[in-house]
Amino acid sequence: MDFLTLAQKRYTTKKYNADEKLSEDLINKLKSILQLSPSSINSQPWHFTFVSNPEIKEELANASYFNAPKVLDSSYTVVFSAIDDLDKFEKQIEANLPEGAVGYYKQFIKPLPEHEIKAWLQHQVYLSLGYFLSACASLGIDSTPMEGIEKDKYRQILKLEDYQPLFAVAIGKRDANDANQPELKPKSRLLVDQIITEL
Secondary structure, three states: OOHHHHHHHOOEOOOEOOOOOOOHHHHHHHHHHHHOOOOHHHOOOEEEEEEOOHHHHHHHHOOOHHHHHHHHHOOEEEEEEEEOOHHHHHHHHHHHOOHHHHHHHHHHHOOOOHHHHHHHHHHHHHHHHHHHHHHHHHOOOEEEEEOOOOHHHHHHHHOOOOEEEEEEEEEEOEOOOOOOOOOOOOOOOOOHHHHOOOO
């Protein structure tokens, strides 16, 4: 299936089939794809937590506002977090990146105020989200990106010391009666001419 067709068929799943679980093979493919996510200067300032444990999912659901049913019924909830310790991040890139990439960070990013540096790091994690959602579509996995979570509670539940959760993605197989399916509820998007300018 070509990518345009995948984009037309992919949608944000609202209701999951709790009885249908994703295979270990599919999950391993997703993990490998996430490892290959692009980021500025190959900074990779992220951590991904795959949660299928029912007890932990219950705790996360209680910190997920109206997204609780998706957390509970999906096969996995994947939590995307950005590194929150700037010293640890600098040591990481010094150990893993070429001199030019480290130099870029130290010259252009490090002099910024701390909140701007952390925003730059978080932007990289959002790049991985687009990559992940596309990967799910290519593998026939339904997905729901969720910013409606209590981030600090997620951090406590998952015992993330140096990383701050930003959002989560429920993944699994849709319920056949999910009313948000494109076949039942056509996608609503601005026209191409409204969002794209060609010069």
